[in-house]
Amino acid sequence: MRLFPAFFYTDDAHVTVFGGGEEARRKVRLLAKTTLKITVVIDTEIEPGFAEEFAGRITIAPRDMAGQALDRSKFAIIACRTNANTEQSIIWAREYGIPINVVDQPEDCDFTVPSILERGEIVAAVGSGGAAPVLAKRVRTSLEALMPQNMGPLSEIARDFRPRVYEVLDDGKKRRQFWEAALNGAPADLALEGKFEDAKHALETLLQETAAPANQIGPVHIVGAGPGDPELLTLKAFRLIQNADVVFHDRLVSDEIMDLVRRDATRVSVGKAKSNHSVPQDKIHDLMIAAAKSGQRVVRLKGGDPFVFGRGGEEVEALRDAGLEASVVPGISSALGCAASAGLPLTHRDHAQTLTFVTGHAKTGEVPDLDWASLAKPAQTVVVFMGVGTAPTISEKLIHAGRANSTPVAVIENGTRPNEIRIFGTLAELPQLITRAGIKGPALLIIGEVSAIPAEALAQLSSEAAA
Numbered sequence: 486m487r488l489f490p491a492f493f494y495t496d497d498a499h500v501t502v503f504g505g506g507e508e509a510r511r512k513v514r515l516l517a518k519t520t521l522k523i524t525v526v527i528d529t530e531i532e533p534g535f536a537e538e539f540a541g542r543i544t545i546a547p548r549d550m551a552g553q554a555l556d557r558s559k560f561a562i563i564a565c566r567t568n569a570n571t572e573q574s575i576i577w578a579r580e581y582g583i584p585i586n587v588v589d590q591p592e593d594c595d596f597t598v599p600s601i602l603e604r605g606e607i608v609a610a611v612g613s614g615g616a617a618p619v620l621a622k623r624v625r626t627s628l629e630a631l632m633p634q635n636m637g638p639l640s641e642i643a644r645d646f647r648p649r650v651y652e653v654l655d656d657g658k659k660r661r662q663f664w665e666a667a668l669n670g671a672p673a674d675l676a677l678e679g680k681f682e683d684a685k686h687a688l689e690t691l692l693q694e695t696a697a698p699a700n701q702i703g704p705v706h707i708v709g710a711g712p713g714d715p716e717l718l719t720l721k722a723f724r725l726i727q728n729a730d731v732v733f734h735d736r737l738v739s740d741e742i743m744d745l746v747r748r749d750a751t752r753v754s755v756g757k758a759k760s761n762h763s764v765p766q767d768k769i770h771d772l773m774i775a776a777a778k779s780g781q782r783v784v785r786l787k788g789g790d791p792f793v794f795g796r797g798g799e800e801v802e803a804l805r806d807a808g809l810e811a812s813v814v815p816g817i818s819s820a821l822g823c824a825a826s827a828g829l830p831l832t833h834r835d836h837a838q839t840l841t842f843v844t845g846h847a848k849t850g851e852v853p854d855l856d857w858a859s860l861a862k863p864a865q866t867v868v869v870f871m872g873v874g875t876a877p878t879i880s881e882k883l884i885h886a887g888r889a890n891s892t893p894v895a896v897i898e899n900g901t902r903p904n905e906i907r908i909f910g911t912l913a914e915l916p917q918l919i920t921r922a923g924i925k926g927p928a929l930l931i932i933g934e935v936s937a938i939p940a941e942a943l944a945q946l947s948s949e950a951a952a
Contacts, residue, residue: 487614500523501555505525526554552577563585605640633720636677639676705810711742711816726786733755733784738787738788766799787816794871823901826901837864839864845879861888866935872930
């Protein structure tokens with residue numbers, strides 16, 4: 486590691502910036518967020534609006550006053566607009582023995598200015614040693630997506646509450662346990678949701694519980710993991726699985742998403758396949774309740790969206806019956822993810838004014854008793870979840886109810902994942918399509934004229950018509 490990152494306190498400290506153009510202005514814009522006292526040693530002229538933008542925050546000095554500015558500065562940034570001024574500024578700064586950063590000249594720098602992300606008291610800095618500033622900015626952008634906007638207020642609430650913690654807890658180990666629970670539990674969740682007063686009350690409640698331990702209940706979150714692509718995971722879902730003590734996950738949750746779970750968290754597979762419920766639903770309820778009552782942070786991770794044929798409602802009811810409350814984090818439904826991945830619009834002004842989601846798998850394992858006459862109406866899209874095993878019956882009942890044999894269909898297996906399979910055809914041949922392609926699931930059936938829109942579908946349908 487050629488660079489050592491460190492944060493310096495800026496109260497009562499001085500800095501000198503050489504230049505008067507846009508580069509100097511950008512550096513001053515960063516420095517002005519601190520408590521540094523800033524002197525700008527200008528070139529022959531200063532860019533219009535520069536002084537006005539930082540009125541009251543900077544002192545402007547001519548170049549013949551550079552020595553006085555450098556004499557009291559902790560470091561200097563050189564962003565001159567001419568090579569001659571740059572070289573002279575470097576010489577002056579070296580004479581005073583202070584560290585310098587020279588814009589776009591890494592070979593002359595004693596330090597680099599990182600790409601900075603600020604959330605109140607929480608500051609992240611990403612540097613590349615001047616080798617790839619654009620890449621550092623890209624990393625910063627990724628971090629920005631992972632750091633909720635309310636992390637700043639959360640850090641300020643924690644800072645203000647710290648004296649109270651020292652007042653109540655004199656044991657260092659207990660204080661650490663308190664902050665672990667606070668910043669990974671309900672107080673942090675409330676603050677990140679913008680409920681700042683509730684967060685403060687939750688901190689006080691947790692503090693009293695920590696001071697006089699009782700049977701603490703851990704939070705339970707029922708989280709939608711989306712269709713499989715980890716980049717389609719919501720930011721809140723990512724944060725919760727990173728903080729979980731135990732994760733109960735379905736088999737529909739992709740390995741790539743499970744790789745995001747905290748390494749020291751307990752992972753419990755409670756997946757189900759057709760006619761093979763490795764863990765019965767009641768047992769899943771019992772496991773979640775026991776984990777929460779032991780004080781663990783529980784995440785129930787489900788493919789797609791928990792409330793779209795995901796049995797999330799049953800789990801919320803079971804937890805409520807046990808005296809526990811659960812938060813539900815929506816995920817991108819597989820219907821939306823798979824359709825988008827295939828370039829298939831589920832609604833279309835010309836082809837589908839109605840969109841219906843149905844399950845192809847009832848409790849009995851057979852096709853549910855659906856309103857087939859309604860589903861057979863034209864100008865609509867029917868999306869069937871868990872319909873691979875019952876596809877022959879679904880095809881037969883829709884055709885018998887009046888849906889045309891030639892209605893386009895799409896079958897999408899492992900949608901949004903690297904091993905995604907898409908096949909297209911007609912309603913009459915739906916069972917044969919699935920058999921020929923070896924589709925086992927998880928897969929989605931999309932029935933309706935919109936299934937002929939993707940270019941891939943047009944090609945398949947055209948080749949079959951020609952044959």
